[in-house]
Amino acid sequence: MSARNETPHLILQQLGQKKCNGSKENATENITIDQIKAVVSKQEAKLTGSDLSAMCREIMGTCVAMRIKVEGMDAKEAIQATKEGRFNEHFA
Numbered sequence: 001m002s003a004r005n006e007t008p009h010l011i012l013q014q015l016g017q018k019k020c021n022g023s024k025e026n027a028t029e030n031i032t033i034d035q036i037k038a039v040v041s042k043q044e045a046k047l048t049g050s051d052l053s054a055m056c057r058e059i060m061g062t063c064v065a066m067r068i069k070v071e072g073m074d075a076k077e078a079i080q081a082t083k084e085g086r087f088n089e090h091f092a
Helices: 007-015 033-046 052-066 075-083
Strands: none
Touching: 007 033, 007 052, 033 052, 052 075
16 A cells, blocks of 8 residues: 555645654644545545544544644544534534
């Protein structure tokens, strides 16, 4: 399987970068929910989430490991915000 089909590569592709700085404190990369949804559409067969919100949270989990912010907040905070319904307008 080509690495170009893997989630981290697709995230970087959405960001228009070849790599991220990897620093949690100085993270400059920021991905939007719409960009995450684009990654989900390419990875849908590999994701285990029961709905779009759950699949997006899976991608956000990869963003945690990559030190990428989601909608300007730490990816872990964005996962929690999604669980609380703060991004529901994106999943309607």
